[in-house]
Amino acid sequence: MSRIVSLEVSDVRFPTSRQLDGSDAMNPDPDYSTAYVVLRTDDGPDGHGFAFTIGRGNDVQCAAISLLTSQVVGRDVDALCSALGEFSRELSADSQLRWLGPEKGVVHMAAGAVVNAAWDLAAKRAGKPLWQLLAEMPPEQLVDLVDWRYLGDALTRQEALELLRGAEPGRAERIRQLHRAGYPAYTTTPGWLGYDDAKLARLCRQAVLDGYDLIKLKVGGDVEHDVRRLAIAREAVGSDVRIAIDANQRWDVDEAIRWLERLAPFDPWWIEEPTSPDDVLGHAAIRRAVTPMRVATGEHVHNRVMFKQLLQAGAIDVLQLDATRVAGINENVAVLLLAAKFGVPVCPHAGGVGLCELVQHLSMFDYVAVSGSMDGRAIEHVDHLHEHFVDPVRMTSNRYLPPWKPGMSAEIRHDSRLRFQYPGGAAWEVAS
């Protein structure tokens, strides 16, 4: 019998702010970081997971993960891996820790990191990449993964079961299709606010050469600046390539509507995070005003209850789930089911460090077993920091190829973890 013998947490930060990679209107100088967790077992592979943060506070995120140690260490691995729904509900149910959220912020992301590490472990033990492990589960098992509390007025367990059963017939063919052609991606690489106009134009042209038909630009700092950059980008990519824009929560509702009137002539495909991620009604009002421009959000949407409302209120055209903001794979299964019920495509947030690696599993699972479709869907791709992963994303021009190694691709190379350990790692010693 195998047991979890330890839960190890480490603070791993990449000094990305030195190059202004990842700079946007709300986050001028992120240091992409992970509060990294390893579930060690006594006889087999370990489970790896993390919460993604952008620097300061990553130590507090690590401390929050450590609080879950006693709920994990000592567990029987087989029992854990065969009841991940129950496990994830238990992790979120500690009433004293729940008070610090509830189901949001640091404690919720801590649960997500540990839940994801358990899934990495489960997939490694099953000898399958996570997307495939999920995609081959019977509908009855999949609905058991979800915490149904607070969802009943939008989606019941029974409705989810029917939805999953409806998608069962084509599963095998869709798995073959994934292996043949991969999953569509879009790129944010050209569009960071900290890049100058020449770099913007060059990276836009390169994105087209790479075969992308959807790119994304950061906006929201200064409207004249945005108009100029969008003109440069539109000129560089031509009229057939879609340009999404991302304001990173900078605007009030009325301000968003006025600002977007100025940008509309450049035909943005979607406006992402126009205002506070908490503002369901605000997103709905913006959407009504800017249609046919699409409204997208999700990377800061903290749990299934908020996604439920965004869908109920008709507030979004594109749902951008995040792999580490919510309580892990289980809550994201709920989000995928909600999106399918409301017919809203999921285009996951990625970039940062390791988010591309994680979300590809969710999108591929969604394609095979939930929505059954790639229409209107694409996974964000940013070409940063993949070299630190044991099983990095594999791209063919503009598409993600399905991971084939067992696990959820969360594992950061051991040497990278040592080098970027904060504050003691070599990468940080050089800086100070």
Place this chain on the structure above:
Amino acid sequence: MSRIVSLEVSDVRFPTSRQLDGSDAMNPDPDYSTAYVVLRTDDGPDGHGFAFTIGRGNDVQCAAISLLTSQVVGRDVDALCSALGEFSRELSADSQLRWLGPEKGVVHMAAGAVVNAAWDLAAKRAGKPLWQLLAEMPPEQLVDLVDWRYLGDALTRQEALELLRGAEPGRAERIRQLHRAGYPAYTTTPGWLGYDDAKLARLCRQAVLDGYDLIKLKVGGDVEHDVRRLAIAREAVGSDVRIAIDANQRWDVDEAIRWLERLAPFDPWWIEEPTSPDDVLGHAAIRRAVTPMRVATGEHVHNRVMFKQLLQAGAIDVLQLDATRVAGINENVAVLLLAAKFGVPVCPHAGGVGLCELVQHLSMFDYVAVSGSMDGRAIEHVDHLHEHFVDPVRMTSNRYLPPWKPGMSAEIRHDSRLRFQYPGGAAWEVAS
């Protein structure tokens, strides 16, 4: 010139779970705790504040507060106290820390604890209790306290200014009225779920003898149990005393509506936290279904954007702000202004440890300078742990008397802080 010389944080926990004080359907065994902060100055009074938690994780809350040290230490005290709006916006604006919320959970409560400590300091230096300091500020200064981002579609700075100016004429008379008659309270002391029926009946009768005309009972564990307890309480208090009920987020939307049908015959005054505090649309649906029963929420509502939506959606009849859930006094000034705009009475959440001490300042400020009314309003009162405060609440039968000592009544006695220090204090050594 006086400066902030240190930000000291301590983990202070009271072992309240031993008596089941504070037990409810979601929180069976809270240990009321504070992540306690002292802003030390080099020449005068210090500022005290805290985030309230219910036990585990209070250390993580303390760590989050410590992250703000460099933003506070070294500041000129006079400059700080005369620009608390700017200070509070700066504390919430660190982009790397913001990622861990944003504006929610542990990092947001950390900002609240420090902001409140700064207000305690400002009030002490002004030689006034906080409610009076606020109540005597000109409207132009009050609106400068608020972070207006994300509020414009519900309340503009100009509308708030007009609202505050409209309430100026009666200020002096209302201050006199407060001194004469205090501010109404309601009591939750009888209604904890962990109490047996005899204790419930006895405490209900005592509440009536104490002059309360509104008491609150916890519900949501078991419907038959709730029916029995409500019958006992109604019998004990008679038909003229109002009974509010509190489900502490236990229900789905449809479940809440069904459950409340069973409890309606006992004429509950409000139903508090019927479902997830994040579920604006859910609260609105419940309210439509249970009217004329009132719907109340707020103690877990994490910021002004959520309160804005609860009001915009017509989801609540009673707004229950919390002193330490949001980013401190400044964000609560925004919440009071929003409530006044929408004509919704504020009945603050209190109890726990020190929450009564803090929220009385907000309600009294609201009465004098914002809503100008006590109608339909009452501050929660729970008779626990006041003995640990330097300036505890003063009650006359069923009303709060206005604090008169300088500060915001947040200071816990030094001996209590030592005794209940976790885990090293004497109170915890005995337990282990």
